[in-house]
Amino acid sequence: MARTTGSHSDITGPRIRDAALRLFARHGYAAVSMRQIAGEVGVQAGALYNYIPDKQSLLVELMRDHMVELLEAVPVDRSDPPLAQLEAFVRFHIGFHHARPDAVFIAYMELRNLEPGNFAEIEELRGRYEAVLERILRDGAGAGVFDVPDPKIATLAVIAMLTGVTTWFRAEGRLSLGDVQDQYWDMVRKSVMA
Amino acid sequence: MARTTGSHSDITGPRIRDAALRLFARHGYAAVSMRQIAGEVGVQAGALYNYIPDKQSLLVELMRDHMVELLEAVPVDRSDPPLAQLEAFVRFHIGFHHARPDAVFIAYMELRNLEPGNFAEIEELRGRYEAVLERILRDGAGAGVFDVPDPKIATLAVIAMLTGVTTWFRAEGRLSLGDVQDQYWDMVRKSVMA
DNA sequence: CTTGGGTTTGAATGGGTGTTCAGTTAAATC
DNA sequence: GATTTAACTGAACACCCATTCAAACCCAAG
Structure with missing residues (x-):
């Protein structure tokens, strides 16, 4: 159980959801790429998959x-x-x-x-x-x-x-x-x- | 001015619009590709550009x-x-x-x-x-x-x-x-x- | 029956897509 | 200080994207 205090997972997770919510609402689900969402969060696209199984x-x-x-x-x-x-x-x-x-x-x-x-x-x-x-x-x-x-x-x-x-x-x-x-x-x- | 009777342009044009209307409504503009629209019309994607300048x-x-x-x-x-x-x-x-x-x-x-x-x-x-x-x-x-x-x-x-x-x-x-x-x-x- | 031109093909261009994963980083524990 | 491990990177994968264009097709006109 290392890395609980300094962990980012409890920050990055919600931030992904926030960014996706805003971007999906603004441009539409199909028009938003995982790279765009990751960019808003300040992370690479691959990192998103620590928090969600897929875009859908x-x-x-x-x-x-x-x-x-x-x-x-x-x-x-x-x-x-x-x-x-x-x-x-x-x-x-x-x-x-x-x-x-x-x-x-x-x-x-x-x-x-x-x-x-x-x-x-x-x-x-x-x-x-x-x-x-x-x-x-x-x-x-x-x-x-x-x-x-x-x-x-x-x-x-x-x-x-x-x-x-x-x-x-x-x-x-x-x-x-x-x-x-x-x-x-x-x-x-x-x-x-x- | 050859090819007036046998021309397809007065058929293909509306058919493109019809297909796009149906597909855009069903799946959304961003989720529909030019290839899909062309497929519905029974034509290759490139042919669409005789009728419209671009997707937008x-x-x-x-x-x-x-x-x-x-x-x-x-x-x-x-x-x-x-x-x-x-x-x-x-x-x-x-x-x-x-x-x-x-x-x-x-x-x-x-x-x-x-x-x-x-x-x-x-x-x-x-x-x-x-x-x-x-x-x-x-x-x-x-x-x-x-x-x-x-x-x-x-x-x-x-x-x-x-x-x-x-x-x-x-x-x-x-x-x-x-x-x-x-x-x-x-x-x-x-x-x-x- | 050839010609001319409207129409379509099919390949190519340059770029973007979602997703995976071996490898790196850095913080918490021992 | 060494070890562990969550978190993340960066590259790669296979595929799809809109758009362009030379070449081929096909049919009415001459």
Whole structure:
């Protein structure tokens, strides 16, 4: 067990993931080479393979980590009324995604670069997240609070709308994150209300 | 001027564009090689260069054609009341995009693979399309029909929501295109109404 | 039936790809 | 101070990349 304090492995590992996240988001998985990632970390390409088995695994790991983090953070309190649950979801989605634009970008854009098995895994996680919102809408519709003929469609519509925020919102811009959350919550609320 | 009837150039040209559109949408611009495109057309890679100057131009052309077609097809009748204009826009957007899933995918996903000048050109076209919706919302808000604190945000929210349809809608599925248009129109209408 | 030219081939150019691995470096332990 | 070993280098491997171009092909026109 030599070399624990001075070891770099606990530094280089995360740095590789950070660099890959940024580069994949900026240029796309296929357009980024292992040499570029290594360059950002300040290491030769060969060294990356002490930390990851291959390029594809690096992508899957980034996407899985993002989705798992998302699922763990999403607020679900089934004792709250549906409207309150929906508001919590909307504000959470915007806030969470805004804090991780690169991960969001990758999770939505690089699905087609996943090998079939990996694709299925990530899609399953995404499905679980969508199910959270769908359940809220279904409960609210059942209680007569919401008017959504097809909760599945409404779920996809709302998530698409909310996720779009990451493509244009910048904290330095005209509006604060709170402003954006307020206005989106207003639109979502009205769009599903009975 | 020999060889007009037996010429292939009026066949091969479009076939290259078709193949590139499908392949770029499926695998991404960076992941598709000129050899793959040529293979789909049934020709050697070198032959592509009789029709396009380079790979990047092929991408730009596909994106520009899509955006120009979109801008020419979008219904704008300023004599209609804002609500009717909005409904026409919503139904048009869903219908038009549904008919060209590959072009939509490329136009939204491959922006980062454009060189700066080309990027600016495509963004300008996209801006013009967004301006159509923004104007409708602004007019309606001015007339007191709509309640949208920030028409710019509402524009982006609505477009993101509508464009999301292409990622999941399949004509063979549970719902018809008309069903989807109806429900989306219902949600959009409610979300912006005063 | 030859000619001219639009069209395509097939090879070559120079460079980049992901991945492997023997060898070197340097820090922690004994 | 010697030994161990995690961490990394640098070169090599086999292959793919976009693009160019002289040569071959093929067919309408004359």
